[in-house]
Amino acid sequence: MPAGGRPTVRSRRLGAALKRHRESAGLDQAAAAEAILKSITKVSRLESGHVSASALEVRTLLDRYGVDDADERSRLEALARSSNERGWWLDYQEIVRPGYADHITLESDATYIRSWEPALIPGLLQTPEYAEAIITSGPTFITADRAAELIKVRQERQKRLEAGDVHFTAIIWESAVASLIHEPQLGARQLRRLLESGARQNVTVQLLPAAASKVAGLSGPFVAFSFGVEPNVEAVSVRTVANTTVVESPEDLALYVNVFDQLRSEAMSPEESAGRMRGLLDETLQRMEEES
Known part of the structure; x- marks a missing residue:
């Protein structure tokens, strides 16, 4: 989870991208929740950036959304892995x-x-x-x-x-x-x-x-x-x-x-x-x- 529950810019970017792909696929949050075996609340908080998705969850969601672009998949999985990383500026x-x-x-x-x-x-x-x-x-x-x-x-x-x-x-x-x-x-x-x-x-x-x-x-x-x-x-x-x-x-x-x-x-x-x-x-x- 982002530190202190505050969405980080990385978690917000990841959530916004996943939401965009879900909507492009014509799916609701219930379908996303079913794909990763989580609650709709979890998906909602993930898409708002309040919680972070694991690289595996991102991969599963992108499979469900039919996202085949290798560069986009690699970018979002990397974003998931780095969303809670400690930056040098800390x-x-x-x-x-x-x-x-x-x-x-x-x-x-x-x-x-x-x-x-x-x-x-x-x-x-x-x-x-x-x-x-x-x-x-x-x-x-x-x-x-x-x-x-x-x-x-x-x-x-x-x-x-x-x-x-x-x-x-x-x-x-x-x-x-x-x-x-x-x-x-x-x-x-x-x-x-x-x-x-x-x-x-x-x-x-x-x-x-x-x-x-x-x-x-x-x-x-x-x-x-x-x-x-x-x-x-x-x-x-x-x-x-x-x-x-x-x-x-x-x-x-x-x-x-x-x-x-x-x-x-x-x-x-x-x-x-x-x-x-x-x-x-x-x-x-x-x-x-x-x-x-």
């Missing part, structure tokens, strides 16, 4: 809030990640210095020790990009990147990180022109996650001042997909974006020379 549970932990769980499982940032550099692309500046400038006081731990969490998260086992697309409002020139030392390092990251085969960095304010105003920052071979969005993480929430309803997901598509259509190409960032880096280095 070593930082004193500083990682539940919403942030959900975000990291999604991030660690995803095959495709799409990020929109209107004001900051995405966490997966931040240098330690930039991360420290953002963490310590927040609305609440954070000690130096706690800030150092949060920076470690960011660096741990970035290992998936470095390993190349996830496709990451970041759209950043140009204004957020242009502002880096006002802190030359920090900005130069961060601009280099953006250029280095964007050169990776699994990473795409695009800037939304500063003039595209109407499109930029469509949404605050969010991250969309896909978990299969195809980049179909299955969850979106939304960050606010107070917390991080996960959006999973199909209707809401469709809205975020549409917003991201609009942002991407208005953004500079990866090549144009890299050229703009190189220009900003040159300007930043020139400022450093003038100040030295």
Whole structure:
């Protein structure tokens, strides 16, 4: 059972997928319960994510639902096995809030990640210095020790990009990147990180022109996650001042997909974006020379 009875993002994803396959097969919960020799209540709680299914139960249900896709079966069985696994981020549970932990769980499982940032550099692309500046400038006081731990969490998260086992697309409002020139030392390092990251085969960095304010105003920052071979969005993480929430309803997901598509259509190409960032880096280095 998920810790404390609270559905985890993994158990919710598994439950939602099993429910979708059951409904596609035209079966009710009673038929599912009969297949795994459990009660209808068990199936209901499984589909809501309040309890976890074993890999054997998942295999049995998928057989009953007529799901033959090998990739889908493998994905859901793996999700069942990992739904209660301890993630590395739990070593930082004193500083990682539940919403942030959900975000990291999604991030660690995803095959495709799409990020929109209107004001900051995405966490997966931040240098330690930039991360420290953002963490310590927040609305609440954070000690130096706690800030150092949060920076470690960011660096741990970035290992998936470095390993190349996830496709990451970041759209950043140009204004957020242009502002880096006002802190030359920090900005130069961060601009280099953006250029280095964007050169990776699994990473795409695009800037939304500063003039595209109407499109930029469509949404605050969010991250969309896909978990299969195809980049179909299955969850979106939304960050606010107070917390991080996960959006999973199909209707809401469709809205975020549409917003991201609009942002991407208005953004500079990866090549144009890299050229703009190189220009900003040159300007930043020139400022450093003038100040030295």
